[in-house]
Amino acid sequence: MFSSKLSQMKVIRNLIPTLLFMVVIISVSSCKKDEDDPVPPDDNPSLIFRFVFDSTQVRLDNLGNPKNVPPGHGAQSPRFNKMSAHYIELAPSPLTLLGDGEVVYHNAETTAGGATAIDFSKSIPVGNNEVFYQIPLKDVKPGTYQWLRVSLAYQNYDIDFRFNFSGVNFDLTGTVASFIGYNTYLSSYKIKDSTVQVNANKEQGYWAFETQFNVTQGQAPPGATTVPNPLFNSSPIPQGSCVVTGVFEAPLTITGTEKNHKIITVSLSTNKSFEWIENSTPGYFEPAAGDAVVDMGIRGMRVY
Numbered sequence: 001m002f003s004s005k006l007s008q009m010k011v012i013r014n015l016i017p018t019l020l021f022m023v024v025i026i027s028v029s030s031c032k033k034d035e036d037d038p039v040p041p042d043d044n045p046s047l048i049f050r051f052v053f054d055s056t057q058v059r060l061d062n063l064g065n066p067k068n069v070p071p072g073h074g075a076q077s078p079r080f081n082k083m084s085a086h087y088i089e090l091a092p093s094p095l096t097l098l099g100d101g102e103v104v105y106h107n108a109e110t111t112a113g114g115a116t117a118i119d120f121s122k123s124i125p126v127g128n129n130e131v132f133y134q135i136p137l138k139d140v141k142p143g144t145y146q147w148l149r150v151s152l153a154y155q156n157y158d159i160d161f162r163f164n165f166s167g168v169n170f171d172l173t174g175t176v177a178s179f180i181g182y183n184t185y186l187s188s189y190k191i192k193d194s195t196v197q198v199n200a201n202k203e204q205g206y207w208a209f210e211t212q213f214n215v216t217q218g219q220a221p222p223g224a225t226t227v228p229n230p231l232f233n234s235s236p237i238p239q240g241s242c243v244v245t246g247v248f249e250a251p252l253t254i255t256g257t258e259k260n261h262k263i264i265t266v267s268l269s270t271n272k273s274f275e276w277i278e279n280s281t282p283g284y285f286e287p288a289a290g291d292a293v294v295d296m297g298i299r300g301m302r303v304y
Contacts, residue, residue, distance in 0.1 A: 047104065047254070048134040048263045049088065049150075051126060053080040057269035060300040064230030064245075073294065074283060075272035078157035078176065082125035083268070085132055086118050086181050087151035087243065090252065092143055094234045098243065101149070102141045105133050110185050113201035117185040118153050125154055132266075142256040147231065148303045150266060151243045153181035155296065156191070159274055161211070162284040171284075176274070178207040178296045180225050180242045191215065204240050207296060209287070218293055226273075226297030244268075246301030269300035 055077035061067035069075045091101035108122035126132045155178045163170045175192040179202055186198035191210040196217070205220030222240070229237055229245040237243045252264070279290035287293075 046134040052267040059271040060228040075275040080157045082156040084123040084125040084154040086153040089149040090145040091147035113185040117183040117201045118181045137258045145252045162286045174211040182241045246303045249304040267302040
């Protein structure tokens with residue numbers, strides 16, 4: 001029996017060099033494969049845009065200058081639920097006119113309501129820190145871009161309001177759906193729980209407000225919606241559009257040979273972006289007491 005075990009040990013000992021040689025061959029083959037095949041890139045590397053809503057960001061005017069709430073007006077920072085964009089353009093310089101940059105996105109439009117308008121049914125509203133658009137990097141013209149233009153179309157957010165009943169004040173919450181694109185065709189849309197039927201075009205500044213009691217609709221005055229554009233003097237935008245302009249904190253360079261995604265954060269200032277003319281208690285939005293909505297525009301855009 002001992003002799004049999006000894007024979008088995010001799011066989012195993014004789015096999016060791018062969019086994020070690022096989023291990024070396026396999027290891028070399030594996031290393032060779034790794035050298036020939038680089039680390040796989042992202043599947044279809046893309047330029048990705050995501051929204052961030054920031055109530056602490058600087059509050060700007062149409063020219064990109066800091067702006068306080070004017071006397072006689074009230075304002076609050078809404079709590080955003082959704083936002084949608086209609087158009088995205090990369091601009092290489094401050095002198096690049098609107099439309100002359102690299103247009104990477106232009107959503108559907110329609111003439112169903114008469115004049116050309118944004119087709120809201122094709123819009124894709126998204127929430128905070130969510131992706132609102134992406135495009136394969138191979139489809140973006142190589143170059144270095146310093147500025148970003150984003151045409152905003154739709155906002156949905158919650159705000160606080162006050163309602164007085166029989167001399168008693170009730171502080172409540174409601175939901176606003178506002179349309180800030182140049183012109184929007186609406187068949188219907190949902191605010192929070194209520195659906196509004198329209199089947200018509202609505203100009204920039206149209207809004208609806210849903211509360212526990214009812215749904216009210218309104219229209220901000222023409223030209224009242226704030227659309228910050230720091231390049232107003234060198235690259236203006238049409239009156240009534242909502243093409244917000246912001247500078248890249250570090251220029252965006254596209255080479256056409258990217259192996260990984262590039263993620264662009266579009267941080268929108270919601271700092272007291274819901275503004276009204278006071279007709280009641282200062283600091284409180286009281287629509288039943290005559291407070292009139294005057295501005296629902298975004299108050300600035302950081303890009304990084």
